[in-house]
Amino acid sequence: MEGVMQKEVLIIIPAYNEEHNIEQVLKNLESPDIAEFADILVMNDASLDNTNWIAKAHKHAVVTHVFNLGYGSALQLGYKYAIRYHYKYVIQMDADGQHDVCNVKNIYKTLKTKYDGEYPDIVLGSRYLEDSSPFEVSFLKELAYKMFRSIIKLITKRTIKDPTSGLQGLSWRAVLDYSKYGNFDDRYPDANMLTSMILKGYNVVEIPAVMHTRSYGMSMHSGLIKPIGYMFHMMLSIVGVVLRQKKHQTPQKISSEKNQKGQVK
Numbered sequence: 001m002e003g004v005m006q007k008e009v010l011i012i013i014p015a016y017n018e019e020h021n022i023e024q025v026l027k028n029l030e031s032p033d034i035a036e037f038a039d040i041l042v043m044n045d046a047s048l049d050n051t052n053w054i055a056k057a058h059k060h061a062v063v064t065h066v067f068n069l070g071y072g073s074a075l076q077l078g079y080k081y082a083i084r085y086h087y088k089y090v091i092q093m094d095a096d097g098q099h100d101v102c103n104v105k106n107i108y109k110t111l112k113t114k115y116d117g118e119y120p121d122i123v124l125g126s127r128y129l130e131d132s133s134p135f136e137v138s139f140l141k142e143l144a145y146k147m148f149r150s151i152i153k154l155i156t157k158r159t160i161k162d163p164t165s166g167l168q169g170l171s172w173r174a175v176l177d178y179s180k181y182g183n184f185d186d187r188y189p190d191a192n193m194l195t196s197m198i199l200k201g202y203n204v205v206e207i208p209a210v211m212h213t214r215s216y217g218m219s220m221h222s223g224l225i226k227p228i229g230y231m232f233h234m235m236l237s238i239v240g241v242v243l244r245q246k247k248h249q250t251p252q253k254i255s256s257e258k259n260q261k262g263q264v265k
Contacts, residue, residue, distance in 0.1 A: 009038035009108060010087040012078035014071055015095035019049040026058045028101040041081055043074035072186040079179040090170040099167045100210040107169035110207050121174040121202040125167030125209030132208040144231060148191040155242060156198040163191040167209055174202055185237055188230055192237035199245045
């Protein structure tokens with residue numbers, strides 16, 4: 001990338017067998033108002049169709065896994081790429097066309113706006129805010145979303161309306177955190193990662209988003225068995241996040257309490 005003027009944003013698109021969807025997504029992202037500040041990286045997770053060749057034909061950066069490693073692993077390798085090439089922000093979106101590209105500029109603007117005196121570390125594109133576009137989900141998915149909202153509220157005291165949104169903008173320091181070994185779920189980085197980042201003190205902001213239903217192909221949470229497995233995995237992962245956070249905070253807390261007692265005396 002020597003000799004090329006560095007853009008501030010890297011758009012990461014994890015893709016697995018998305019030949020029917022990804023070309024239109026890429027065409028929409030190539031509009032001048034987005035291309036002026038963002039590069040595109042397609043994380044091809046060992047697709048068996050033409051996803052790889054379509055992305056390469058559009059002359060964007062493409063990383064292709066030899067074996068299917070999963071959604072979380074694809075994202076984390078994208079974060080490592082962003083750190084390696086010194087991008088200031090990352091915006092991640094799906095390859096299936098559900099995330100309207102109009103969200104990209106809104107997320108970018110939000111990342112550069114202070115909230116309560118701080119810039120956001122994570123900007124969530126939400127389906128469930130007042131100004132979000134209408135989006136229908138199944139009863140089981142809605143039940144899961146409500147459960148995760150309640151769990152995050154209980155643990156962090158924060159209300160997150162859309163805890164499973166894959167449409168996110170990340171600051172450099174959030175990307176750096178996620179890129180480190182053991183800091184990111186290699187399968188389902190959703191409510192568990194938000195819980196972790198809020199507990200670590202990162203600034204999470206939620207904004208309305210425009211989303212569409214998938215036109216072609218199947219979601220990674222389709223069927224009956226996969227959603228059940230996802231739910232169990234997420235619950236165990238959140239428990240792990242809380243236990244790790246308590247373990248890391250305990251020495252600091254004890255030290256702080258000792259200092260306070262010493263000052264009182």
